[in-house]
């Protein structure tokens with residue numbers, strides 16, 4: 011996982027295991043009171059790992075609640091991101107200044123079949139995808155999907171806005187290890203044409219995607 015983020019961001023990825031719901035503050039437990047067991051496990055694993063990392067950074071975590079769009083309102087001075095997929099939970103976190111947001115996404119590495127492209131890909135994405143050899147396109151499309159989710163998470167602290175998949179298009183680097191996310195809409199303080207840069211890493215049949223957003227120009 012080396013190189014997914016630069017040295018300012020700490021990344022921990024570990025197996026979800028069987029985390030204990032009762033170990034969370036009651037305000038956090040309430041957020042998954044009606045959830046199914048799988049969702050409870052991943053939620054508890056994410057909160058537990060995030061709290062451990064905050065503690066290691068010397069920050070006593072208040073309950074880690076949820077904004078109207080599902081993001082965690084992190085303690086002041088912290089930018090972080092949670093992802094869970096299959097057996098894995100991950101948290102990327104920084105306390106450095108000069109960072110607008112962090113986005114982490116873990117996805118199964120299975121290709122994204124053409125049937126789903128219309129949901130995720132814009133005309134700009136399609137133009138980019140068609141520049142790849144046909145045999146690579148479903149793999150690249152999966153990376154486009156992962157990149158959009160990670161970039162969405164990284165932009166969110168600044169904009170506090172939900173953005174649909176049409177809001178950005180993704181340019182995947184020729185080595186499939188990096189990408190540039192291009193805004194196709196204004197989402198203040200982000201403007202059409204702004205870019206976020208990210209990287210991919212491979213983990214046991216999963217793709218891990220990381221984005222560090224710069225402080226937006228307002």
Ligand SMILES: CC(C)(COP(=O)(O)OP(=O)(O)OC[C@H]1O[C@@H](n2cnc3c(N)ncnc32)[C@H](O)[C@@H]1OP(=O)(O)O)[C@@H](O)C(=O)NCCC(=O)NCCS
Nearest residue numbers: 053079080081092093094158159162163166173174175178
């Ligand atoms: C929010 C979303 C990106 C999560 O991705 P996912 O693959 O379903 O799930 P992950 O496990 O990777 O991430 C879930 C975590 O993301 C975090 N998260 C949720 N909404 C978030 C937001 N608006 N901003 C930042 N982080 C968010 C939460 O911590 C959540 O975990 P938790 O509920 O246990 O706290 C996805 O469900 C979604 O809504 N996508 C549509 C929006 C989008 O991607 N737009 C693309 C714009 S180009």
